[in-house]
Amino acid sequence: MWTLAPLAFPGKLLGALWGSLASLLLWLRAALRLAGTDRGRGRQEGPEPEGAGEEEEGGRGQDGPLTPTSVNYHFTRQCNYKCGFCFHTAKTSFVLPLEEAQRGLRLLREAGMEKVNFSGGEPFLKDRGEYLGRLVRFCKQELGLPSVSIVSNGSLIRERWFKDYGQYLDILAVSCDSFNEDVNVLIGRGQGKLNHVENLRQLRRWCRQYRVAFKINSVINRFNVDEDMRAHIQELNPVRWKVFQCLLIEGENVGDSALREAERFVISEEEFQGFLDRHRGVPCLVPESNDKMKDSYLILDEYMRFLNCREGRKDPSPSILDVGVQEAIKFSGFDEETFLKRGGKYVWSKADLKLDW
Secondary structure (H helix, E strand, O other): OOOOOOOOOOOOHHHHHHHHHHHHHHHHHHHHHHHHHHHHHHHOOHHHHHHHHHHHHOOOOOHOOOOOEEEEEOOOOOOOOOOOOOOOOOOOOOOHHHHHHHHHHHHHHHHOOOEEEEEEEOOOOOHHHHHHHHHHHHHHHHEEEEEEEEEEEOOOOOOHHHHHHHHOEEEEEEEEOOOOOOHHHHHOOEEEOHHHHHHHHHHHHHHHHHHEEEEEEEOOOOOOOOOHHHHHHHHHHOOEEEEEEEEOOOOOOOOOOOOOHHHHHHOHHHHHHHHHHOOOOOEEEEEEHHHHHHOOOOOEOOOOOEEEOOOOOOOEEEHHHHHHHHHHHHHHHHHHHHHOOOOOOOOOOOOHOOOOO
């Protein structure tokens, strides 16, 4: 899969113009590809059935358009870690101007978005978290979103950020794949003298102090599949512990154009199930195998294009900034029924969680 995105942009205006041109050309490419491949799914030829077919597979069918209830916005691909299995790698350095990102978020809210999750790359890398903080505040204050969350490796978060923006954040999810620091370094979650596990405990204290729901994300892979994490999870007591099976994405962590080589991290379904069985008694555990993840996430990239992963790679839609949410979401490959079945909609507002701070 080829990409139009350059590594850097000399100015704000040129970046915006290039993003729009890239989105338009990629939309034309996606439309031609879908027209050729959808025949095998029993659709009629022609441009109109494309969107209708996606909506039927998304769980809404003829009842109406897809609703972007929960959106994962990867506004940057840049990261200070080098996790070997990363499936959203630093292929560009582009980040939308703040005003354009806010415009897109408003479009999503008007289309029915209830939860936004900011991710990366590492979302605290841009302007030392100030860009992210302003987006979080905008979504809660201006858009009135029920839930605003962040996924971060946690290494760049400082207490000052919680003081400035913690009141607007519902959930902070910190990625931690092992409670053995040597394994974290082996995976790529290492940065100088920073101890990832000790930093995780500090973030847990700040979340309690500033009333932010605390969540942990773990990717189960070849290097941690035999680990017993029960005592550590019980100590940290997150509201959710999301446990993912290591996933391969063409062009991201596998293939000739990939920036990672994740094949050595992959585990089987049986090995993943063995890890789940070992941790069966952990009440906050939320498991997600590769099958559960497939087509059940709405992912926006740095240009605010939905990423369709149905073919095992990330094929971009046109940008919602250019064509609107309902036109772009037709190319997303999103399966709304699978999203609901995997428990994608849960109690995600900290006001409703009734936590003992």
